[in-house]
Amino acid sequence: MKKADTLRSARWFAPDDLRSSGHRSRLMQMGYDEKDWGKKPIIGILNTWSDLNACHAHFKERVEDVKRGVLQAGGFPVELPVQSLSESALKPTSMLYRNFLAMEAEELLRAHPIDGTVLMGGCDKTTPALIMGAVSAGLPMIFLPAGPMLRGNYKGEWLGSGSDAWKYWDERRAGTISDEQWVGVEEGIARSYGHCMTFGTASTMTAITESLGLTLPGASSIPAADANHIRMSTRCGRRAVEMVWEDLTPGKIITPASVKNAVTVAMATGCSTNAVVHLIAMARRAGVPLSLDDLDLAGRTTPVVANIRPSGKKYLMEDFYYAGGLRALMAEIKDLLDLDAMTVSGFPLGETLKGAEVYNDDVIRPLSNPIYPEGSLAVLRGNLAPDGCVMKPAACEERLRVHEGPALVFDSYPEMKAMIDREDLDVTPDHVLILRNAGPKGGPGMPEWGMLPIPKKILKQGYRDMLRISDARMSGTSYGACILHVAPESHVGGPLALVKTGDIIRVDVPNRRIDMLVDEATLARRRAEWVPPAEKYERGYGWMFSKHIKQANEGCDFDFLEREFGAAAGEPDIY
Numbered sequence: 001m002k003k004a005d006t007l008r009s010a011r012w013f014a015p016d017d018l019r020s021s022g023h024r025s026r027l028m029q030m031g032y033d034e035k036d037w038g039k040k041p042i043i044g045i046l047n048t049w050s051d052l053n054a055c056h057a058h059f060k061e062r063v064e065d066v067k068r069g070v071l072q073a074g075g076f077p078v079e080l081p082v083q084s085l086s087e088s089a090l091k092p093t094s095m096l097y098r099n100f101l102a103m104e105a106e107e108l109l110r111a112h113p114i115d116g117t118v119l120m121g122g123c124d125k126t127t128p129a130l131i132m133g134a135v136s137a138g139l140p141m142i143f144l145p146a147g148p149m150l151r152g153n154y155k156g157e158w159l160g161s162g163s164d165a166w167k168y169w170d171e172r173r174a175g176t177i178s179d180e181q182w183v184g185v186e187e188g189i190a191r192s193y194g195h196c197m198t199f200g201t202a203s204t205m206t207a208i209t210e211s212l213g214l215t216l217p218g219a220s221s222i223p224a225a226d227a228n229h230i231r232m233s234t235r236c237g238r239r240a241v242e243m244v245w246e247d248l249t250p251g252k253i254i255t256p257a258s259v260k261n262a263v264t265v266a267m268a269t270g271c272s273t274n275a276v277v278h279l280i281a282m283a284r285r286a287g288v289p290l291s292l293d294d295l296d297l298a299g300r301t302t303p304v305v306a307n308i309r310p311s312g313k314k315y316l317m318e319d320f321y322y323a324g325g326l327r328a329l330m331a332e333i334k335d336l337l338d339l340d341a342m343t344v345s346g347f348p349l350g351e352t353l354k355g356a357e358v359y360n361d362d363v364i365r366p367l368s369n370p371i372y373p374e375g376s377l378a379v380l381r382g383n384l385a386p387d388g389c390v391m392k393p394a395a396c397e398e399r400l401r402v403h404e405g406p407a408l409v410f411d412s413y414p415e416m417k418a419m420i421d422r423e424d425l426d427v428t429p430d431h432v433l434i435l436r437n438a439g440p441k442g443g444p445g446m447p448e449w450g451m452l453p454i455p456k457k458i459l460k461q462g463y464r465d466m467l468r469i470s471d472a473r474m475s476g477t478s479y480g481a482c483i484l485h486v487a488p489e490s491h492v493g494g495p496l497a498l499v500k501t502g503d504i505i506r507v508d509v510p511n512r513r514i515d516m517l518v519d520e521a522t523l524a525r526r527r528a529e530w531v532p533p534a535e536k537y538e539r540g541y542g543w544m545f546s547k548h549i550k551q552a553n554e555g556c557d558f559d560f561l562e563r564e565f566g567a568a569a570g571e572p573d574i575y
Contacts, residue, residue, distance in 0.1 A: 002247050004040075007040075007115050008113070008114070008571075009113040010039075011571070011574055012113035013027075013037060013038070019575065040075050040076045041241050041244035041245065042075070042078060042113055043070045043075045043114070043115065043117065043118060043237065043240045043244070044108070044116075045063055045066050045067065045118045045120065046080050046108065046117060046119050046121075047059055047081055048082055048083065048084045048085065048123070049081070050084035050086065052089045053084040053085070053086035054088070055086070055122060055149075055193070055195040055202065056084060056121075056123060056193075057193035058193040058224055058229075062144075062229075062230070063120065065237070066144065066237040067079070067237060068234050069233070069235060069237020069239075069240075070118075070238070072234070072238055073237065073240075073241035078112075082108065082130075083100065083129075085101055085124070085125045086123065087125070087202075092444070092445060092447055093443060093447035093448060094125045095473065096545060098128060098129045098132075098278075098556075099545070099557060099558050099561065100541065101129035101133065102128075102130070102132040102133040102561065105133025109139055110569060110571075110572065114139060115139065115140070116139055118143075118237060119131065119142070119144065120144045121143065121145070122195045122202055124200075124201040124274070124476070127143070127202070127206055127208075127278075128205060128278035128279075128281060132561075135250045135282070135285045136285055136561070138249055138250065138568065139249065140247070140249055141240075141243075141249075141344075142240050142243065143206075143209050143215045143219075144219070144232075144233055145206035145210075145220045145222075146194060147220075147225075148195055148197040148203055148224065148318065149192045149194030149195065149196070149223070149224055150192040150223060150318060151197060152164065152188050152190060152191060153188050158314075158316060159188055160189075160197065160316055160477065161197055161200065161477050162200055162476075162478060163198050163200075163309050164189060165185070165477075166451065166477075166479070168185045170453070170454060170459055170464065173453070173456050173459060174456070174459040174460055192225045193225065194223060195224070196477055197223075197316045197317040197318060198309045198310055198476075199309065199310070199311065199312075200272050200310070200475060200477035201272040201274040201475065201476030203476075204269065204274065204275050204476055205275070206220035207221075207266070207326050208262045208265065208266055208275060208278075210326050211261050211262045211266075211330065212253070212254055212259070212261070212262045213253045213254070213342055213344060213349060214250075214253060214254075215344065216235055216236060216344065217345055217352040217353075219232050219236075220325075221317070221325030221327075222325075223318055223321055226321075239344065243344060243346075248346065250286065252342055253343065253344065254288065255286075255342075256288050257341045258338075258342070258349075259279075259283045260338060261338055261341055263294065264298055264302050264337060265330060266279065267298050267299055267304070268302050268304060268305050268306065268333050268376075269308070270306050270311025270312060270376045270394055271376045271476075272477075273377060273390050275377070275476075276295060276390050277556045279295075280292075280295075280555035284563060285557070292387075295377060296377070296378065298375055299375035300374055302336060303370030303374065303375070304370055304372040304374075304375065304394050305329065305333065305365040305366070305370050305371070306320065306363075306371075307362060307363050311372065311376060311392070311479075313371075320364070322360070323359050323360035323364050324358045324360075328357055328358045328364055330349070330353055332364060334350070334353060376394055377391070377392060378390070380483065380507070380512050381514065383516060383523075384469070384499070384505070384515055384516050385487060385495070385496075386487075386488070386494075387487035387494075387553045388553045389469075389484060389485050389486040390484055390485050391483045393509050395478075397465040397480075400467050402508050402510065403430075403467050403481075403506075405428075405431050406430070406431055406501075406502050406503065407431070407432050407500070407505050407516070408426075408434065409434045409436070409499055410436070410452075412435075413438065413449050423457055425455055425457060427455050427457065429461065431466065432469060432505040433455075433466060433467070433468045434470065434496070434499055435450070435452055435468075435469075435470040435471075435472060436470065436497060436499075438472035439487075439492075439494075440551060441491045442471065444536055446473050446485075446556065447473070448472065448475045449472040449474070450468065450470045451478035452470070452482070454466055465481050466481065467505075467507060468480065468481060468482045469482075469486065469505070470483070470484060470496075471486040471487070471489035471491075471494070471496055472484060472485075473485065473552075483514065485553070487551045487552045489551065493527070495516070498526040499518075500526075503518050545558075548560055
């Protein structure tokens with residue numbers, strides 16, 4: 001247990017010297033006195049609110065609820081604004097800036113007089129970024145998830161974030177709905193603050209965070225607009241203070257056991273494919289090796305029991321909460337989990353699951369009646385993806401899980417967009433659409449372009465799925481036979497760069513294979529003729545990103561931020 005004189009912040013404020021006098025004076029400048037901060041844990045609240053992030057619109061008020069909890073527990077709250085990473089507004093992709101926020105979080109916590117932290121995130125990349133940074137900083141931390149928005153609604157029909165946008169956009173392209181109906185969908189699909197209410201990347205990552213033990217029990221499932229979210233936020237503030245006194249740091253929580261739990265829960269929930277790059281990066285920051293093979297093994301043995309779209313067919317996160325939420329799901333699959341793993345509550349996982357119940361067993365299925373017998377993700381390898389690629393078999397048509405067809409290759413998204421609606425496009429339902437130059441370096445930042453639109457002429461024939469392959473990512477709210485994260489990417493000369501339109505592509509999901517049926521002599525000739533694309537950045541952050549980003553199968557962290565690169569910086573000098 002810590003004592004007041006061993007608090008980290010005491011290095012700034014306790015000594016009787018000129019420098020510490022200046023620190024105290026500047027707090028007094030803001031109207032505080034020693035009764036506010038003296039001998040109290042200082043809790044840094046990292047807030048990802050911004051006017052351009054609808055997912056976090058409530059954080060402007062919710063941070064006050066956190067502060068209230070910190071004060072209740074005898075701490076001193078300080079708000080530290082950080083990058084917001086709005087998934088919809090930030091271009092070319094928020095993934096370009098995930099590591100930027102991770103660096104910002106780490107350095108803010110290390111360089112300021114902070115004893116513990118509450119991380120306020122939820123919109124896709126904010127969750128892994130904040131956790132990666134806080135893990136590297138090593139201070140007691142608790143994550144406050146933004147929570148999903150309320151269900152969308154149009155003419156009495158539930159609408160799911162992203163998933164129904166793709167669905168109705170295809171119907172509009174096919175001519176089956178009017179412009180007026182499309183505007184109605186736009187108006188009804190997002191009705192409150194909070195992140196996507198499908199089981200997309202945001203819900204995936206907050207569920208992973210809870211199963212890692214980094215949130216209060218049940219926190220990830222609470223809708224943003226529910227009053228319980230306010231109470232949870234206040235409890236986060238109180239608990240952060242207690243964690244400082246207990247010296248409960250991330251290193252005592254994120255272990256091989258908790259990472260395995262997170263992988264299992266991800267698979268059981270029908271997780272976003274983006275879980276792959278984020279979970280690998282998060283685990284490695286904590287010194288836990290995690291690979292695509294580990295994820296694929298879990299995918300083969302963990303059924304999907306969360307009947308939530310897009311892997312499920314009907315329900316959304318609001319229904320998941322009413323059905324018992326993540327605690328109930330983890331209780332349902334408890335035999336697959338390590339119940340001794342520690343959590344931020346101060347109790348092992350098994351203790352936090354006591355009393356959890358499933359209130360609707362169609363939303364949260366028993367293991368005996370899953371919506372898909374294997375896990376959410378499959379990792380494929382072959383001569384097209386030697387280092388692996390991922391897909392979501394549960395979210396694609398069964399006929400496409402074993403498929404062979406000719407490639408139709410696009411070298412860029414603008415090229416694809418210019419051609420995809422042309423009536424004279426030479427394409428059939430058996431073609432395999434390929435997009436390249438969209439990976440970590442080629443995108444740059446691996447944009448969510450992987451759910452390539454179905455060609456209009458194919459939509460008009462009644463088809464709604466085709467096999468699509470890219471080195472890009474796709475939104476966690478997306479669905480379909482999309483094979484993603486091909487590694488190594490085409491921009492660095494991976495085999496995807498060598499495919500030509502007309503080459504036969506073979507995909508065999510049960511046997512985890514992906515190959516182009518092209519002989520080695522032809523591939524060698526193409527490799528010799530390949531010319532590397534020009535780099536997209538000549539200076540600044542983009543240049544640094546391009547020089548140091550790792551490939552998708554390694555989590556897309558910067559090489560110099562991984563734990564193996566070197567020891568973390570020590571405490572800052574104060575002179």
